[in-house]
Amino acid sequence: MTSDALAPRADFPLLAAAPDLVYLDSAATAQKPRQVLDAITHYYTHANANPHRGAYALSGTATQAYHDARARIARFLGVADADTLIFTRGTTEGLNLLATAWGRANVRGGDNIVVTRLEHHANFVPWQQLARATGAEFRIAELDAAGGVDLAMLARLVDARTKVVAFGHVSNALGTINPVAQIVRIARGAGSALVVCDGAQAVPHLRVGVDTLGVDAYGFSGHKMGGPMGIGGLVARRALLEAMPPYQLGGDMIEWVHDQDTTWNVLPHKFEAGTPNVEGAVALAAACDYLDALGMDKVRAHEVALTSLAMRALAGIPGVALHGTARAEERSGVVSFSVADAHPHDVATALDAEGVAVRAGHHCAQPLMRALGVPSTVRASFWVYSGRDDVERLTAAVRSARDRFAIR
Amino acid sequence: MADAALDALYQEIILDHYRRPRNFRPLDGATCTADGKNPNCGDALTVWLKLDGDRVSDVTFQGVGCAISKASASLMTEAIKGKTRAEAVALFEQVRALVTGEAGTPARKDLGQLRALAGVSRFPMRVKCASLAWHAMKSAMDGAAGGGAAPSAGRVTPP
Structure with missing residues (x-):
């Protein structure tokens, strides 16, 4: 056809x-390409067990498949330290993770949060509500005449009390590719803001090297790039992830549970409570293979x-x-x-x-x-x-x- | 086939009410009003009612919406003017059955022009559009009766 x-x-x-x-x-x-569907079937036919748990060989196979998938996806994204890629249900969950875990611990009344007019609700509402909950000011950089983010206005909005600058790499509604380097420069210019980029609409279409973007955190969704629904990730600087409190609590994310206290597992497990979506990770890795083969x-x-x-x-x-x-x-x-x-x-x-x-x-x-x-x-x-x-x-x-x- | 269904959905009465909606204005002296919102598409309209005792003496609407939601609202204002509350709500039930294509629902003659909405039944994703104004109308009446707003409607202003 x-x-x-x-x-x-x-x-x-x-x-x-x-x-x-x-x-x-x-x-x-x-x-979804057939290769992705085949990867799901193959995983459940040959490798399915709960990873990180069993002493038996099959659990080791599942653990290895999950680990390999993370490394494969990190390579696709240009992320050198694969353990800084936290698997989530998608971009939305990754951004909520940040706004909740980092935001509640770091944003106070008198601070401000800057987003742009182009944002998807997933990169707008979590920050808006964080501002409301903490008493921070919520600022929106408007569009310029050409329909892009008004960078001069963005520069005026970012100041020493800016705690977060959140922007999309590519607008989902219009397709506009934002000038990431310029936005990062502006965001870094005035103080110590956390620079957050929503990559949901970029990763399926552009060669993205997350490590080279200069952002602190980058979210993406697997289902928009040929992977299954329910898998995606948040990539963030190691120091940031290590300093952040966990988001969800439960199995896999603990180091030791005492009667009255708990210590946390190392990255990436600290942010992956519960049985992970191994099927999703394995199939998303297959989607990365597919896209790399296309180029x-x-x-x-x-x-x-x-x-x-x-x-x-x-x-x-x-x-x-x-x-x-x-x-x-x-x-x-x-x-x-x-x-x-x-x-x-x-x-x-x-x-x-x-x-x-x-x-x-x-x-x-x-x-x-x-x-x-x-x-x-x-x-x-x-x-x-x-x-x-x-x-x-x-x-x-x-x-x-x-x-x-x-x-x- | 697809085109026939599409023609049945967008028949001339529907397009006429979309292009020239009747009673499309706020209503001075309204006794109750309610908003209808469709979060999926961002459509929003307001319905104003003037209740004279138990009877709808006037009804208007305004807002943004697709051809289906606007035409349905426009047709509704013409259909329920002069009706009692119970009659208006009964009409809503008939329209709901019509647009959802509920089994065994004959296109009743007494529905008049509202029968033009029958084409919606072939498009399940558009049932919400056809029902939006009717939900708002019912919310306004419930609010006027002290019954509170239905979940689909935002604001209800008591008289």
């Missing part, structure tokens, strides 16, 4: 079984080409307005748009009837929607299995939706 797609559709069982489906909601969750540079080039094509095609439809930067090379594979008189939900329903699956809504970014002056948008997002014919079917379907809902 999508002959110019980077990855063969046949690699993705769901897509192979639905040849007419144009799946353009990969920013919400990606479809992240090729993934990036493919998405820029497709995004650029989609932006030109959609902008050519009278009544369609694109949101976000006009430069495709400053986006991940996301095009967010509005269709004249049509509500995004109605557009999505009409597109679905043509087999085109897009997201309509506020994209878990209501503060951003307010700034854009719309309640919601339509979002088409691409990944490795997307191709030119997907863009063509999208464009045709948007055209007929525009006609259907036009106010005459």
